[in-house]
Amino acid sequence: QKNGYDTFMQKEMHEQPYVIRETLRGRIEDSIVMPELDGIDLRDYDHVYLIACGTAYHASLYAQYLGREWMDMPITCVPASEFRYGNYPVNAKTLAIFVSQSGETADTLAALKMCLRKGATTLAISNVLDSSLARLADITMYTCAGPEIAVASTKAYTTQLVLLAAMMVKLAQNAGAQVRDVETFIHDLKEIPNVVEAMLEQENVMERYARLLQDQRDAYFIGRQLDYVSVLEGALKLKEISYVHADAYYAGELKHGPIALIDEGTVVIALATQKEVAPKTISNIEETIARGAKVILIKAPGIHSDKIERQIEIPAIHPYLAGIPATILLQLFAFYTAKEKGCNVDQPRNLAKSVTVE
């Protein structure tokens, strides 16, 4: 069942090249093929929401970012547990997109039902065939991650990212927007399975870096722009399986408070894959080093600092896709930290695979 791996999480991490390919199969040719979305033009809606929980919420933040970059219209991303009780306008001119691996998460499902009652158009992205979410939504699209057994989501997340990436291109084009570098983006999206494969080969490096947390109770993740989405997910992964307290911050927010926590030996995991803001992030990292932090930097080619001892590079790829290889490294980092601490990687305490209570 575990295909020779000790844990489901490790097996599922290694399945990512395959399931990403499966999720993209038939959906990207020279352009994006998503007939379900053919009639959807965001200009027809007054409000567009992305609604989800946990890791699926992070995937939704990614889609929100792409939407903001490519289209001149606001897309609001809200955790389902907040959306339900907040006074968000929902009516017949609302498009609500729900993202959920299981399709059974109580808050996500309740938010969908509320949107249906108020006459919104609903779109569900689910990994489980015929899930409640999939059955209820007006339009359903599936990720093809296959069964995810480990509580910590890995392959479901990366398949959500690639599906959402393709979907946002399609929605932008439907709305008449010019997607900058669209050919490169689509080309690199097709390459993602190979890029992920290459990252999984860095397992030993991340295993070694994970030892830094052996005697630590805290870890701080920092990044800017799209890197911030990846550090949110990296921190969630680390805390849920290793019980190390992990916080993610916008790198630029460090000096507004969090830097007070940085001390001799504090572990900081930094992402710098976005060229325009990378020099700023590097300077934030150097400020933490000056206070004694031990830094691990995940970076894109061409970004450099002599002051950072531990650096790992992702392959050259469109910057809007760089979060995917970075995420693979962060998954490995969380996995090996948890293993090192003797935690039950597949079934962490207090957590259920599917949160069907509110």
Ligand code: M6R
């Ligand atoms: O099944 P869903 O995608 O709706 O689940 C949402 C979250 O409960 C889930 O992503 C959770 O955060 C994971 N354990 C994270 O690894």
